[in-house]
Amino acid sequence: MTANASSSGLAQRIADLVKVDAPWEVVGERSSRFEVHLNGTSVELERGPITVEGYGLRIFRPHGEGLGTGFQASTNLHAEGVRAAADDAEAAARYAEFPARSVSLPSAGRPGAEVPVVDPKLWADPATAVRSFVEALLAPFRGRKGVVPTFGSVKATLSDLSIANSEGLHVAFPSTSVEVELGVKAFGGAEGAPPGEFWVNQLVRKLDAERVAPAVDDWCRYAEDVRHAVNPPNGDQAVVLPPEVLAGILPPVLGYRFTGAARLRKVAPSDGTTVAASSVTVRDEGDFAWGPGSGPYDDEGTPQGKRTLIDRGVVGPLLYDALYGSAFSTKSTGNGVRTTVGPTADLRFAHRPAPGATTLVVAPGEGGTLEELAESAAEGILVTQLGWANPDPISGTFGGEIRIGYRIHRGKLAEPVRGGTVGGVVLTAPGAPSLLASTEAIGSRPELADRLSSPPMLVRPLSVAGA
Amino acid sequence: MTTIADREGELAQALRRLERGAKFAELLAEGGTGQEVRLDTKSTTLTPSPRLRGVVFRVWTGTRWAEQATSELEKPQIDATVSRLEAELGRASGTAPVPGKSANTKGSWATSPKRSLRELGSEQTIALAKDVRGWATAVPGIIEVQIRFAWEESERLYLNTAGARCHQKVERTHVSIAPIAMEHGRAMYDYWHYGGVGGLEQVPALSEPTIREVAEASRSMLQAKAPPTGETDVLLDPGVTGTFAHESFGHGTEADQFVRDRSYLKPILGQVVGPEFLSIYDDGTVPGGWGSIFCDDEGHRGHKTPLIERGKFVGALHDRETAAVLGAKATANTRRSNFMSRAFVRMTNTYVQPGDRSFDELVQDVKRGVILEHWTSGIEDPLGGQMQLKVKKGHLIENGKVTDLVGSMALSGKVLDFLKGIRGVERAKGIMIEPGFCGKGHSDYLPVGSGGVHLLSRAIVGPA
Numbered sequence: 001m002t003a004n005a006s007s008s009g010l011a012q013r014i015a016d017l018v019k020v021d022a023p024w025e026v027v028g029e030r031s032s033r034f035e036v037h038l039n040g041t042s043v044e045l046e047r048g049p050i051t052v053e054g055y056g057l058r059i060f061r062p063h064g065e066g067l068g069t070g071f072q073a074s075t076n077l078h079a080e081g082v083r084a085a086a087d088d089a090e091a092a093a094r095y096a097e098f099p100a101r102s103v104s105l106p107s108a109g110r111p112g113a114e115v116p117v118v119d120p121k122l123w124a125d126p127a128t129a130v131r132s133f134v135e136a137l138l139a140p141f142r143g144r145k146g147v148v149p150t151f152g153s154v155k156a157t158l159s160d161l162s163i164a165n166s167e168g169l170h171v172a173f174p175s176t177s178v179e180v181e182l183g184v185k186a187f188g189g190a191e192g193a194p195p196g197e198f199w200v201n202q203l204v205r206k207l208d209a210e211r212v213a214p215a216v217d218d219w220c221r222y223a224e225d226v227r228h229a230v231n232p233p234n235g236d237q238a239v240v241l242p243p244e245v246l247a248g249i250l251p252p253v254l255g256y257r258f259t260g261a262a263r264l265r266k267v268a269p270s271d272g273t274t275v276a277a278s279s280v281t282v283r284d285e286g287d288f289a290w291g292p293g294s295g296p297y298d299d300e301g302t303p304q305g306k307r308t309l310i311d312r313g314v315v316g317p318l319l320y321d322a323l324y325g326s327a328f329s330t331k332s333t334g335n336g337v338r339t340t341v342g343p344t345a346d347l348r349f350a351h352r353p354a355p356g357a358t359t360l361v362v363a364p365g366e367g368g369t370l371e372e373l374a375e376s377a378a379e380g381i382l383v384t385q386l387g388w389a390n391p392d393p394i395s396g397t398f399g400g401e402i403r404i405g406y407r408i409h410r411g412k413l414a415e416p417v418r419g420g421t422v423g424g425v426v427l428t429a430p431g432a433p434s435l436l437a438s439t440e441a442i443g444s445r446p447e448l449a450d451r452l453s454s455p456p457m458l459v460r461p462l463s464v465a466g467a
Numbered sequence: 468m469t470t471i472a473d474r475e476g477e478l479a480q481a482l483r484r485l486e487r488g489a490k491f492a493e494l495l496a497e498g499g500t501g502q503e504v505r506l507d508t509k510s511t512t513l514t515p516s517p518r519l520r521g522v523v524f525r526v527w528t529g530t531r532w533a534e535q536a537t538s539e540l541e542k543p544q545i546d547a548t549v550s551r552l553e554a555e556l557g558r559a560s561g562t563a564p565v566p567g568k569s570a571n572t573k574g575s576w577a578t579s580p581k582r583s584l585r586e587l588g589s590e591q592t593i594a595l596a597k598d599v600r601g602w603a604t605a606v607p608g609i610i611e612v613q614i615r616f617a618w619e620e621s622e623r624l625y626l627n628t629a630g631a632r633c634h635q636k637v638e639r640t641h642v643s644i645a646p647i648a649m650e651h652g653r654a655m656y657d658y659w660h661y662g663g664v665g666g667l668e669q670v671p672a673l674s675e676p677t678i679r680e681v682a683e684a685s686r687s688m689l690q691a692k693a694p695p696t697g698e699t700d701v702l703l704d705p706g707v708t709g710t711f712a713h714e715s716f717g718h719g720t721e722a723d724q725f726v727r728d729r730s731y732l733k734p735i736l737g738q739v740v741g742p743e744f745l746s747i748y749d750d751g752t753v754p755g756g757w758g759s760i761f762c763d764d765e766g767h768r769g770h771k772t773p774l775i776e777r778g779k780f781v782g783a784l785h786d787r788e789t790a791a792v793l794g795a796k797a798t799a800n801t802r803r804s805n806f807m808s809r810a811f812v813r814m815t816n817t818y819v820q821p822g823d824r825s826f827d828e829l830v831q832d833v834k835r836g837v838i839l840e841h842w843t844s845g846i847e848d849p850l851g852g853q854m855q856l857k858v859k860k861g862h863l864i865e866n867g868k869v870t871d872l873v874g875s876m877a878l879s880g881k882v883l884d885f886l887k888g889i890r891g892v893e894r895a896k897g898i899m900i901e902p903g904f905c906g907k908g909h910s911d912y913l914p915v916g917s918g919g920v921h922l923l924s925r926a927i928v929g930p931a
Contacts, residue, residue, distance in 0.1 A: 033807070035809070039726070044531065044532075045531060045532050045533070045534065045809060046531075047534040047535070047536075047809060048534075048535070049535070049551075050534075050535070051537050051539075052521065052538040052807065053539065054517075054519065054538060056517075069512070070513070071514055072515050072518065073518065073519065074518035075517075075519050075520060075521065075539065085518060088518075091513075095511065095513045095589050095590070095593055096510075096511055098510045098511075098512075099509055099510065150727045150729040151727055151849075153908070155910075179909075181908050181909055181910075183729060185728070185729065185850060195850060196850075196851065197729070197848075197851055201908070201909045226851065231927070234696060234697045235696065264510075265610075265647070266611060267611070267649070267654045345910075346807065347517075350517045350519060352514065387846045387848070387855035387879075388844060388846040388855060390843065390844045392843070394647060394654050394656060395654055395655050395875070397874070397875050397930075397931060399857070399875075399930060399931020400846070400855050400857070400877055401853060401855035401877060401879040403848070419853060419881070419927065420927050420929065421855075421877040421878075421879045421927065421928070421929035421930075421931055423876075423877055423929055423930045423931030429652030430652065432652075432653070463693075463929055463930045464696075465696045465697055465877075465928060465929025465930075467697075467927075
């Protein structure tokens with residue numbers, strides 16, 4: 001299925017019921033979720049379809065010197081429900097204040113990006129597709145000794161998003177997304193070592209059974225290595241970070257600091273300043289194929305595209321949605337993003353948009369493979385998985401416990417390490433040490449991990465707390 | 468607006484339909500209302516809670532549970548949802564009995580806040596937030612402040628074919644303030660946050676001196692030294708102790724992980740794991756506790772469960788199924804994030820009970836160490852038994868004295884070693900339950916409380 005092939009007209013249907021003499025926007029969403037939950041290699045629970053149909057309504061009213069923005073979301077699709085939501089939004093707009101004279105909402109006629117974000121097999125028959133994927137996920141474990149899955153689930157969501165606004169815009173587009181979670185446990189053996197676990201957590205656009213088997217080999221190896229791992233050496237050292245770890249570090253910080261929202265709060269980096277090593281180039285690519293943040297349009301209906309945030313270490317232009325763009329007299333860059341955290345993360349319609357990154361792309365370097373980066377590091381560690389880097393977008397700090405990694409000794413990957421912490425600052429004042437400023441080499445082979453496409457990176461130094 | 472209870476007739480009828488083909492069926496219908504005010508130096512945002520509601524049905528097919536959910540509470544959509552489940556029941560061939568004992572609790576409960584933010588109204592809430600903004604930004608070096616006042620009332624109706632009917636309305640209030648200081652392009656902040664079941668009575672009085680103190684703490688973060696790196700004595704502040712109780716220990720006591728053979732704690736139930744002065748509880752009945760509930764989402768009344776008593780690991784948290792498998796009783800810890808999420812064994816309010824030593828005595832016991840203050844997050848490792856706790860800041864302890872301020876850091880260690888290494892727990896008349904949100908795995912977030920007192924042990928720490 002290609003973009004714009006959706007037949008959903010929910011936003012327009014709601015818009016027809018809204019009578020507002022001010023700029024407005026409706027986002028409608030019809031989603032169905034199918035889930036399989038696992039206990040070991042057994043299916044513990046099948047759920048679905050879990051169907052949710054709702055809309056979010058945003059109204060913009062002049063308020064003092066600025067703009068009052070009111071927003072309400074609802075699953076009541078009847079006329080009285082729409083009226084109630086509109087009343088809520090109007091009431092909220094009366095109290096709200098934002099430093100823009102008006103808002104420049106996207107208008108009709110601009111084609112969306114051509115980007116694949118719908119898994120056709122999943123869309124056509126979600127229950128069968130999810131069951132088949134689960135079978136492919138579990139098959140490599142059958143016959144293996146000493147390794148089993150424990151806790152796991154595959155959750156597939158089919159979303160049909162539509163957007164209409166007072167500028168005559170009406171766009172609709174489908175997407176699919178899948179969350180895969182799996183605890184892989186290694187146990188047994190003659191040595192009496194305690195069991196070890198590698199905890200997989202992935203967000204993807206499509207079910208790709210062919211990639212599962214080789215991945216399971218890696219997961220099993222990590223789980224086994226956990227059992228024999230020791231604390232890393234203590235102190236500042238070279239650290240190699242693979243894409244899966246970087247995906248938990250870079251997007252939360254760069255996805256806020258390089259936006260109009262950060263600029264308004266005076267915490268955005270200044271255009272033209274050097275904040276990273278000259279090898280570092282980072283783009284926001286809303287049209288990156290199969291990126292979980294990719295799509296033909298952003299969540300306000302502006303076509304998504306490419307923006308270079310850091311060009312060879314130097315800060316480029318920032319990301320804006322319609323509202324923050326208006327505050328700085330600039331257009332939306334197609335980065336109006338509705339939140340994906342919290343209890344209603346799956347429901348985009350339930351959240352007002354804010355400027356944010358879509359799919360971040362770190363440009364490949366000349367560092368080669370992970371093994372070649374280790375060779376360049378000579379001494380240090382490779383961090384395969386952190387507990388939770390949990391970066392702070394404002395201060396830029398990040399860090400967490402090493403759940404599994406490997407010591408790098410004489411340029412080779414050596415014994416597994418676990419426990420202790422690795423941390424630092426992603427981005428700070430120009431001239432000060434940070435992950436981006438201390439990047440010594442970037443690998444040559446990028447991989448898509450969650451909302452980031454990146455090769456592994458060698459950073460020297462990062463702070464490692466160990467034995 | 469019609470409430471969930473107004474839909475009870477149609478929902479009960481749907482359950483009766485399912486009863487014809489299933490040995491057991493239940494439903495949870497959910498709705499809510501609320502409002503959030505956010506304010507900074509540039510904008511004011513008022514957001515009403517989404518008008519979301521829906522229902523999830525769960526049936527026992529004879530081999531396993533099956534679920535369907537819908538956001539539409541009109542009869543045609545409920546009927547369609549039930550029909551899909553009936554079809555699934557028709558295809559099922561298993562005859563296994565329903566696991567565990569079905570609750571048959573009946574009741575209706577609602578919180579009654581003494582000072583509800585709802586009654587304070589939008590205008591006065593914004594006025595209060597503007598006062599806070601003025602107090603914070605009056606402190607030199609504060610360039611921004613993020614203020615949030617929020618209340619939310621969750622309405623849940625649970626019905627099952629064993630006769631249970633639990634209708635509860637739980638109102639929660641949360642206030643947070645984060646003044647941001649900036650110098651030479653570096654931004655840092657400290658924070659102040661409180662919340663609980665009820666109204667503003669769960670939040671300490673907001674005054675100019677209090678807010679100035681928070682703002683000055685933010686500014687001082689710019690001068691904070693780097694935290695120590697490596698193994699050292701660690702004195703956790705009450706919030707960090709609570710996060711330890713929840714993340715590091717509590718998750719391992721969720722008995723669904725026992726059933727999966729995914730808990731490092733399973734083999735040592737009944738053994739001594741810590742000193743005599745250590746006790747940890749999960750309690751869904753703490754008055755005002757952020758994670759308190761009247762009933763869980765299987766119809767069990769809220770409950771206090773000892774996890775560690777006087778150093779001995781005595782109990783785990785159960786739903787009906789784990790209780791049946793492991794020969795225990797359900798502990799009122801079955802919770803759904805919302806009608807779209809499945810039920811899991813979850814915590815409510817998890818805390819370390821006060822001990823017998825003063826804060827000064829604990830500090831004097833440390834030659835070299837660090838106090839970990841103002842938790843920001845933690846993450847569990849149910850099988851491996853490792854622990855990660857993160858904090859905003861801390862203070863060094865040198866030769867029994869509190870000295871320099873240090874920046875944000877992470878703590879790492881083995882939970883069982885950490886428990887064995889506990890050298891003291893602070894005495895106190897009571898504990899404060901701090902508000903937080905917790906996921907099961909990497910999703911299904913719901914409100915949980917955690918709390919405690921200062922606690923002294925040993926672990927690895929490093930900048931983070």
